[in-house]
Amino acid sequence: MESVKLFGTWSSPSSKRVEIALKLKGVEYEYVEEDLQNKSPDLLKYNPIHKKVPILLHNGKPIVESLLIVEYIDETWPGPAILPSDPYDRAMARFWAKFLDEKCWPAMKKAWLSTGEEQEKANEEANEALMFLENELKGKKFFGGDTIGLVDIAANLIALWYGINEELSGLIQQPLTKDKFPNLCEWVDEYTNCSFVKENLPPTDKLAQLYMARIQADKASAQ
Numbered sequence: 766m767e768s769v770k771l772f773g774t775w776s777s778p779s780s781k782r783v784e785i786a787l788k789l790k791g792v793e794y795e796y797v798e799e800d801l802q803n804k805s806p807d808l809l810k811y812n813p814i815h816k817k818v819p820i821l822l823h824n825g826k827p828i829v830e831s832l833l834i835v836e837y838i839d840e841t842w843p844g845p846a847i848l849p850s851d852p853y854d855r856a857m858a859r860f861w862a863k864f865l866d867e868k869c870w871p872a873m874k875k876a877w878l879s880t881g882e883e884q885e886k887a888n889e890e891a892n893e894a895l896m897f898l899e900n901e902l903k904g905k906k907f908f909g910g911d912t913i914g915l916v917d918i919a920a921n922l923i924a925l926w927y928g929i930n931e932e933l934s935g936l937i938q939q940p941l942t943k944d945k946f947p948n949l950c951e952w953v954d955e956y957t958n959c960s961f962v963k964e965n966l967p968p969t970d971k972l973a974q975l976y977m978a979r980i981q982a983d984k985a986s987a988q
């Protein structure tokens with residue numbers, strides 16, 4: 766019998782990507798919650814290079830890196846396609862997923878954590894990155910078109926972060942507002958209302974508390 770095990774952590778957007786892809790495909794799996802302050806021997810064994818979650822263990826074989834895992838899931842199980850079949854569209858989906866990890870998320874994090882003049886510059890960078898995504902969504906319900914695809918799943922960090930916008934408003938400047946980014950905000954609503962996404966979102970208050978503590982600690986150590 767097939768065995769599918771996911772090592773993750775509840776607040777991790779990368780772990781959530783994998784859970785959402787598994788749910789989208791209707792794959793049954795066992796979930797193992799990891800404590801990242803006290804990593805399990807299994808985590809260190811299956812991801813000895815990065816020592817991070819998520820890790821998908823399929824019939825005893827580990828796969829790491831969330832975007833690679835999502836592609837693996839798409840190729841391994843039937844059900845709704847996550848990547849487009851057209852090679853050009855597939856390359857573009859991979860481009861935007863990489864852009865989210867390499868450009869957008871670092872810019873957003875910097876905008877959160879910096880102060881003063883540096884923060885102004887960081888906000889500009891985050892705005893620019895988000896505007897590319899805003900334009901990419903023009904005339905579309907999801908990045909994948911009418912259905913959720915790789916870029917939507919990769920962008921789940923924006924949805925998670927937008928969900929705690931209000932809670933963090935006293936602490937950080939939020940660049941993602943409805944007047945500036947109507948398509949992105951609408952996308953967050955559509956995406957988080959899909960049943961298999963909704964049932965996988967971490968509790969907003971718990972997530973906000975965790976991020977608040979992290980931002981305060983990072984700001985204090987930067988001073």
Ligand SMILES: N[C@@H](CCC(=O)N[C@@H](CS)C(=O)NCC(=O)O)C(=O)O
Pocket residue numbers: 774776777778779780801816817818819829830831832
């Ligand atoms: N590029 C990796 C990033 C994974 C990652 O950063 N995982 C974090 C949780 S969100 C982690 O395990 N951190 C533990 C550590 O850095 O020690 C992916 O997409 O899977």
